Amino acid sequence: MIIVKVGGGRKINLKGVVQDLAALAEPFIIVHGANAVRDDLAAKLGHPTKTVTSVSGYASVLSDENAIDVIMMAYAGLQNKRLVELCQQHGINAVGLSGIDGKAVQGARNKGIRVRQNEKTIMMRDHSGKPRGVNKALITLLLDNGYVPVLCIPIIDENNTAINSENDDIVAVLQEELHAETVIQLIEAPGFLNDANDQTSVVARISKLELESREAQVEGRMKRKVHALAKLAATGVQRILISDGRVEHPIQDALNGKGTTIQ
């Protein structure tokens, strides 16, 4: 089993991803982003995506009610359905699910983000949270009957309210329950970069142990991503492949070790 996380950047070659997946012998599930579609839509609707940085240095999107509406439209609506359509066109019998459908991904709402504002630390509470579990019965029911789940945010919180969540965390929780051998993460870079500004600085291999020390090196949203990678590695996955989603054959290249392999 492979969990494929497809980034939501504008340059991801979704058609190439789906073509490669259609040729796979192994079962797989897809978790996708849609941040480019989301940001475009939010701007057009007059609710531009707001980002805050917590006092501990993690950057997050601030998700008010409008932001959840936009997520439903951009992720569960446009991006999910266009991806499902593409899958169907390549013989993959995809079923799109947000985390609230059949409580596919269940989480706990964040208590609030501690943010510095005008020289004060305040708590900002939004509709976001951490995934805590998945509906494994539903996901395996679909897989066992020949369907490929295509998952996205929002997820559902303890009060059955839709919340935003990080796909990296969702993948980690999925992996804990599904025990996939391989997690592929397709991004808009050739792999994990030693220097974010140098596309040739791809790290070919990182040991699970090394991930923690890397966490100290990076900043902003990348800090959260490396933290999530360390958590994912700790679930016992055999390998994590971070690879370029913009190329002709994103999945083939990932499986051939062209990006970064974490083992």
Next chain:
Amino acid sequence: MIIVKVGGGRKINLKGVVQDLAALAEPFIIVHGANAVRDDLAAKLGHPTKTVTSVSGYASVLSDENAIDVIMMAYAGLQNKRLVELCQQHGINAVGLSGIDGKAVQGARNKGIRVRQNEKTIMMRDHSGKPRGVNKALITLLLDNGYVPVLCIPIIDENNTAINSENDDIVAVLQEELHAETVIQLIEAPGFLNDANDQTSVVARISKLELESREAQVEGRMKRKVHALAKLAATGVQRILISDGRVEHPIQDALNGKGTTIQ
């Protein structure tokens, strides 16, 4: 088994619908519209919904690529996910599906609409079509495992492309395969009206035979609706209840015969 068709008008009391459904003993599935959300979104995005009337007098939405994007956002995105969320909050384990998910609703793309334009008859081809069948295996798989399917457009055509379709036709095709005893249609009116401008002119009962003669009485989009009702009645459904979706207890009232009963 009950098929509940929930209109996409602004005044439909979705919370009331879901509260009533949560109290039902019978299994049910939901098919919903989202035309108010769609029209708002389309206008905000600068792609206002286009309607044309065919030479034979049927009014239809003209669905170009942009319109399908908007349908994915409004129907499969915002309206479907907010409805699924509401269901989850009332203990209904809903799973939202567009017709392209698992090919839940399969159709054939229209060859084109014959339209009069500048004194000429031209063919306009768009991304719309008629439903021809449903994935009964997927729908019963979900129902048998305790999930309530919440269905909406787009549906999938013979080339695995997303197309727009009329919910009335989708309900008829669903009914042919699922053999529900009851179909409830919740609209923004107290029932089937003798006179569209007179809210007190509700017809309490219509026989299946009478439907055809009624088709000649009405115009525009209503013509299509009555035609679909006649087709639905012909599937052998025991009763169709057309009832007010704006009231406190839309489902209870429908089942108590407060709207129009077609038998």
